[in-house]
Amino acid sequence: MTPAELRTRIDTFVFLMLENRSFDHLLGHLRLPGFGGRADVEGLTALDNPDYANPRANARIAYPFIASDDAPFPGDLPHDRQEVASQMAYAGAAGGYVMNGFVQSYELYSATTGLPDPPPMRVMTPPLIPVTSFLADQYVVCDHWHAPLPTSTHPNRLMAVSGTSMIDRTPGGLLPEQDLVFDWLDRHDVRWRVYSAGFSFFMLMPKMWPWLLTDRFRSASRLAYDVQHESSETFPHVIFVEPDYHDSPVHLSGHGNDNHPPLPMSFGEVFVKAVYQALTSNPARWAKTLFALSYDEHGGFFDHVPPLRVPMEAPAGATFAAGPFTSTGPRVPALLMSPYAPRRTVAHGLYDHTSLLQMLADRFDNSGAPYSAHVEERRQADDPIGSVTEALSPDARADIPRIPDAPLVGTAPLVSVRAPATDSQRSFATAATAFAGARGQDALQKYPQIAQFLAAGSAVEDDA
Amino acid sequence: MTRTLRASLLLCLLGCSPGIQGFRAEPNVICSGAPTTLSWIASDDGMLSSTPPDATLGPVPATGTRAVMPAAATTYRLTVKRGWKTVSRDLGVEVVAAPAEAKTIGASVADPSTTCAGNTLAVTVTAPASAWDARIQVATVGLAPGVDRTYHVEHAGRSADVSPGAPSAAFAGLPVQGSWRLSTPLAPTEACGRNVPRSLIIEVASTCSR
Numbered sequence: 001m002t003p004a005e006l007r008t009r010i011d012t013f014v015f016l017m018l019e020n021r022s023f024d025h026l027l028g029h030l031r032l033p034g035f036g037g038r039a040d041v042e043g044l045t046a047l048d049n050p051d052y053a054n055p056r057a058n059a060r061i062a063y064p065f066i067a068s069d070d071a072p073f074p075g076d077l078p079h080d081r082q083e084v085a086s087q088m089a090y091a092g093a094a095g096g097y098v099m100n101g102f103v104q105s106y107e108l109y110s111a112t113t114g115l116p117d118p119p120p121m122r123v124m125t126p127p128l129i130p131v132t133s134f135l136a137d138q139y140v141v142c143d144h145w146h147a148p149l150p151t152s153t154h155p156n157r158l159m160a161v162s163g164t165s166m167i168d169r170t171p172g173g174l175l176p177e178q179d180l181v182f183d184w185l186d187r188h189d190v191r192w193r194v195y196s197a198g199f200s201f202f203m204l205m206p207k208m209w210p211w212l213l214t215d216r217f218r219s220a221s222r223l224a225y226d227v228q229h230e231s232s233e234t235f236p237h238v239i240f241v242e243p244d245y246h247d248s249p250v251h252l253s254g255h256g257n258d259n260h261p262p263l264p265m266s267f268g269e270v271f272v273k274a275v276y277q278a279l280t281s282n283p284a285r286w287a288k289t290l291f292a293l294s295y296d297e298h299g300g301f302f303d304h305v306p307p308l309r310v311p312m313e314a315p316a317g318a319t320f321a322a323g324p325f326t327s328t329g330p331r332v333p334a335l336l337m338s339p340y341a342p343r344r345t346v347a348h349g350l351y352d353h354t355s356l357l358q359m360l361a362d363r364f365d366n367s368g369a370p371y372s373a374h375v376e377e378r379r380q381a382d383d384p385i386g387s388v389t390e391a392l393s394p395d396a397r398a399d400i401p402r403i404p405d406a407p408l409v410g411t412a413p414l415v416s417v418r419a420p421a422t423d424s425q426r427s428f429a430t431a432a433t434a435f436a437g438a439r440g441q442d443a444l445q446k447y448p449q450i451a452q453f454l455a456a457g458s459a460v461e462d463d464a
Numbered sequence: 465m466t467r468t469l470r471a472s473l474l475l476c477l478l479g480c481s482p483g484i485q486g487f488r489a490e491p492n493v494i495c496s497g498a499p500t501t502l503s504w505i506a507s508d509d510g511m512l513s514s515t516p517p518d519a520t521l522g523p524v525p526a527t528g529t530r531a532v533m534p535a536a537a538t539t540y541r542l543t544v545k546r547g548w549k550t551v552s553r554d555l556g557v558e559v560v561a562a563p564a565e566a567k568t569i570g571a572s573v574a575d576p577s578t579t580c581a582g583n584t585l586a587v588t589v590t591a592p593a594s595a596w597d598a599r600i601q602v603a604t605v606g607l608a609p610g611v612d613r614t615y616h617v618e619h620a621g622r623s624a625d626v627s628p629g630a631p632s633a634a635f636a637g638l639p640v641q642g643s644w645r646l647s648t649p650l651a652p653t654e655a656c657g658r659n660v661p662r663s664l665i666i667e668v669a670s671t672c673s674r
Contacts, residue, residue, distance in 0.1 A: 053568075089572055090574060091578065110553055112554060419549055
């Protein structure tokens with residue numbers, strides 16, 4: 001589809017970004033014999049392909065293996081900047097990254113040895129991820145979509161909503177001020193809205209606090225009603241749907257649903273299904289909608305495709321502790337769902353999260369200007385990052401596939417309030433506290449999770 | 465006390481989650497029924513369990529060691545709990561049970577031992593003595609599945625060329641532990657810095673000495 005075609009065909013863009021899974025981990029099975037054998041997908045050709053061999057510290061080789069269940073992981077997998085570098089494993093002899101340091105990185109991080117089935121090599125299959133598998137079969141799979149930066153969550157999410165990042169690591173506190181996609185949309189008079197299933201990631205950005213108390217931020221449970229009933233005069237053009245982040249300190253449902261390990265996939269599968277069903281519940285509106293599902297970064301899971309050569313210097317005013325980036329991160333799963341996303345199709349173009357921003361520029365900036373100078377730099381890199389516009393067909397399909405009912409097998413202990421233990425979790429907890437301190441009762445009324453979090457603080461204080 | 469301060473206190477009080485600083489088995493590739501030592505350092509007393517189950521395991525102190533003698537491959541789990549939070553770590557112990565059981569070993573070409581000069585790519589694979597039971601011996605050395613090239617293999621003073629479908633018995637009787645130098649000539653489509661194998665791997669048929 002061209003930008004001109006996009007302008008006449010898509011009115012509503014819906015973005016959902018889940019957490020911490022690699023392409024091979026979730027969708028690599030698509031190419032395996034026994035799971036479809038789709039040679040059109042850059043997936044796993046055979047589990048014992050020597051290219052996928054990951055040495056352990058004891059020299060024993062670990063290969064990708066088929067997961068037997070959707071059990072929770074013992075803990076998180078390593079995915080900070082230094083750890084991602086060791087996972088991608090630059091080799092001078094190969095002149096590039098050889099993608100076989102995932103298992104040793106995990107062994108070092110988890111202070112353990114010799115695991116028979118190392119978590120980074122786990123490969124999910126359709127019975128364990130029935131919703132993702134169904135949507136991958138019915139719509140467009142992007143098999144060269146990378147995390148923009150070879151580092152952890154917060155810098156990659158900033159790339160997704162800004163096109164650049166002032167940080168190269170996830171901090172333990174609030175995020176720096178940056179020009180955000182919401183600023184861009186406001187400058188272009190484009191209506192936007194955020195639907196959150198829990199704490200909003202944008203609570204980490206003080207400049208967004210005024211918006212958090214407005215109707216621009218709604219509960220994800222409102223999405224279906226709005227899709228079905230809201231007037232086109234007010235319905236947003238750009239919608240960000242947020243999961244209940246695992247790293248949030250409070251979960252009113254007892255668990256997150258963003259697929260961040262140690263969570264099983266089942267909670268996220270239920271959420272993706274709910275979002276898809278909400279969006280397709282109004283066929284007239286769906287006829288001009290694009291739903292893009294992606295993951296912020298690979299989360300420490302194995303992927304066999306080397307990163308793209310897309311360098312990024314620290315933007316003005318920022319300092320990257322480990323110097324400039326020379327590449328993207330590993331691939332992440334990405335699906336495009338729309339009447340303009342043909343069934344069982346693969347988009348082989350080179351994409352990252354900024355490809356969504358450029359698509360917004362294609363649609364809403366008639367001047368043909370790039371989304372931003374930062375995004376344009378990525379479009380001019382040795383491995384040029386494309387716009388998602390290119391991955392869509394100009395021809396609409398008439399059907400609306402319905403996700404069949406399927407049992408979801410993964411479970412995890414319910415934990416409503418949890419002590420923060422990682423930088424990302426501390427970041428969420430700090431943001432909730434600071435937001436409530438700045439906005440008082442208004443914040444607590446709109447986000448009762450914060451009240452629960454603070455009440456837990458009182459209880460601990462009393463116990464102490 | 466302000467709400468912000470209370471929440472900050474929460475972060476302080478609950479930030480001290482339980483932790484496992486290390487959980488290891490040495491050696492972790494052993495002969496069936498041979499002893500190996502589990503060792504761990506954790507923040508709190510914990511629980512040791514395994515798959516398949518071992519009825520002798522159970523509560524353990526925060527720091528300790530434990531000798532076990534698994535007859536088959538076993539995954540051990542250490543679980544430590546503090547307040548609301550539980551953490552666990554798994555480790556695996558591999559067992560050589562059957563005669564001439566294949567064990568695939570190798571190293572990434574990102575390893576610092578890698579050299580690429582002229583027409584030859586080489587890397588050193590280290591099977592650490594701390595990880596490999598000294599009684600595990602080589603029967604034959606072959607190429608791993610999918611490897612379709614010739615390797616020159618050096619180990620413990622011996623050397624041999626290994627080709628697809630033609631394992632070598634030149635290393636028979638030597639312990640697997642130690643350094644293996646693997647080298648391979650580059651194909652016409654390969655060159656140093658371009659399109660070389662991502663790792664060099666061999667399949668060592670292993671057996672246990674009596």
